[in-house]
Amino acid sequence: MAAELLRRGLSDHRRALAAWCVGIAAYVALVAAIFPSIESSPDFNKLVESYPDVLKSLFGIAAGGDVTSGAGYLDVELFSLMLPLLVLVLAIGSGARTLAGEEDAGRLELVLSYPLRRRDAVLAKGAAVAAEIVTVCVVVGIAIALLDPLVGLDLALGRLAEALGALAALGLVYGWLALAVGAAWPSRAPAIGVPAAAAAGAYLVSGLHELAGWLDPFRFLSPFWLVGSSPLQSGADARGVLVVVVAAVIVLLAGALLVERRDLETP
């Protein structure tokens, strides 16, 4: 019965999700199309080498990494910032909309007057958010795998799968955080603001902890640091990805418990 909420959630967002997939695939194609010209300019590595350390560490340009290789190029151009950013915007938007947004619009009242437990509603909606994130990551994977032979990225498909897994884990933890915040507080604004601020903070900690020593102890709290910053070159940190997924599950379960305690808000 709560499964209907999963179906409904996916169906309600299917147009937006399709648009996201097309947009991200187009962006990936654009980035890939530029690769041949980067590959043929050996000076590019020198240029990148001369970047300030702050920029290098924010964009995940590892010491000894080669940005003119397919893996290094995509790590810097896609996996260090743009893809996590795009997936997080989708995940947080979806997590905030599916519960807090529905409540703000007054549509939760009728649904929760039906004989289903609120926590099951939260879990079903969480499943819908997860399905959207996985869909986008799969589309990105297919796009990159198809472009690989065309522009000569020369990627290891295993590494690509790891990178996408790490990407999905990041989407999951912030998407479910948005859902859980909406479950705990009846408003859409914190459901977007809290995970967005948490993600921005975690991203900075991950990028800058080596340069700013006082941030270093906090790196364990950053999902970005946990999953690893250059997945195509050095692989994702499998244990880190697992930790992030477990954290995401805990956040979702907390939301499912907190939603039972509070009053449903009238718009």
Place this chain on the structure above:
Amino acid sequence: MLEPAAIDTVGLSKTYGGKVHALVGLDLRVERGEVFGYLGPNGAGKSTTIRLLLGLIHPTAGRASVFGLDTRTNGVRARGHLGYLPGDLRLSDRLTGREQLESLASLRGSVDRALRDELCARLGVVLERPIRQLSRGNRQKIGLVQAFMHRPELVVLDEPTAGLDPLLQNEVRALLRETAAEGRTIFLSSHSLDEVQHVADRVGIIRAGRLVDVDAVESLRERALRHVTITFAEPADPSQFAGLDGVRVVSTDGAVLRLSAPEPAMDGVVKAAARYRIVDLVSQPADLEEIFLELYREGDDGG
């Protein structure tokens, strides 16, 4: 062992932020098979009561049960017996009426499809158009169908005929009466006595979060004042009316006489007026706020 009532609340209270007393110590018992009208002006606590019964909000104090099932600890089973039409119905705008009802049926788990189709036909539900294109009344019909389509033991309706034309209002009243005749229970909230008086057996009146009075609908109607405006062919003597029991002359304006009278006094009013030549006679039910004032006045007299 007494069979549990359809609705039973004991000291049910809801306070917001420690100071806004939306509902104060509600003790209410609605028996099975009863049509109970729940009357009060906007903001009196009607919707708060209903949302407590549905477990959408939690009581600050007291408890509520539906067929003996506590709404807090046994809410899912309690809601299984319920059909609910919210006062401020919000549906999924992009869906068609059919998709919305189908989705709600899946959410419910078990729905009597034949009954649903019959209800749709009876109320003339627009099924094939997106809900965002529908008028308030047409959305309301979808809300009514979903409240009845699983043949619930208790139907809770918050202002059910809002936005419906008079013909459909009658159809809904007929539906309510049939439901009650099958031994099922109806809890009908409204701010208008007119909406409940033709179907309800008993009426509870709530004001500022407190249940002021519970009474059979007939006795409430008897006490409810009518505004009577009589236009005579020539000026009439108002003292002829002022002497009648419960009648108050509000104003005389030439040949136009305005007075207020409870239902039992209407016969005397008309007979007194009949001694003169009458051009026009209009009698309107007083609105709820005036009934409240009347109730309070009685309370003051007694206290």
